[in-house]
Amino acid sequence: MTKILNLCFLFAVSGAQAFGVAPIQGYEVGSHKITDYADIDLPVSCAQPSCQLKAHIANGRFRIDGKVEKLQMLHRSGSKVSPQQVAREYTASLTKVGGKLLNRESGENGAFVFKVPDGAGHVWVVLDDNFAGYHTLYLVTPQTRASTVSVQASELAASLRSDGLATLYINFDTGRSELKAAVEPTIDETVTLLKQQPTLRVSVEGHTDNQGDAAANRQLSLDRARAIVAALEARGIAKGRLAAKGHGQDAPIADNRKEDGRAKNRRVELVQLT
Incomplete structure (x- = not known):
């Protein structure tokens, strides 16, 4: 032995x-x-x-x-x-x-x-x-990932004007789609943006890294996008101004071989709808 x-x-x-x-x-x-x-x-x-x-x-x-x-x-x-x-x-x-x-x-x-x-x-x-x-x-x-990076409504507006999209980095538990209390400032700023621009329509689009099953990641990213849409609607944003989409791991913006790259790929984007 x-x-x-x-x-x-x-x-x-x-x-x-x-x-x-x-x-x-x-x-x-x-x-x-x-x-x-x-x-x-x-x-x-x-x-x-x-x-x-x-x-x-x-x-x-x-x-x-x-x-x-x-x-x-x-x-x-x-x-x-x-x-x-x-x-x-x-x-x-x-x-x-x-x-x-x-x-x-x-x-x-x-x-x-x-x-x-x-x-x-x-x-x-x-x-x-x-x-x-x-x-x-x-x-x-076990420990919580670094706090969700919150942005200002003005920053979101600037990104939408220049790029047609704005990126949110929201902290979800692994494999889960429930929103945490730490995301409240980001949701509030998104609501402010949408109220300041009453004709703006956005698609809330979830993305994951490449860890795990691709089909499951697409569903997870969609569930997370829907959770954010539900939070925006609960704060008075009309349902017709919002859509939800889940891309899973299909649209990375960084190298999935490294943790810092995977962290960048785990994101939600607000994409302006015409």
């Missing part, structure tokens, strides 16, 4: 986590990166009644976001270690600190997902075996 040599969690008083993991015997750390905010989107198997991830699954994929620490463990020995065996070793160590494996049926069908308490909440630990001599650990501390 392989054995985890050392596994420890160090929790800062502020609630931010430093997470130290020593590789399984025969492995070594190939890369280690911490990102203040990122999305994790991986295939998982969650068909059994025992699976406790159903609330986080969409189209067979597990999607979460937050502060992400990513460790890639490279296989350096001649012996073959199955993903199930790797999972058993991490399960044993994480269980000792109160962690729980939530989808035991995974493995060749996708990532293993653990939930580990940290005193103030929990950390997601996602083990993805890549079947090429290495496996990857994602340690995700």
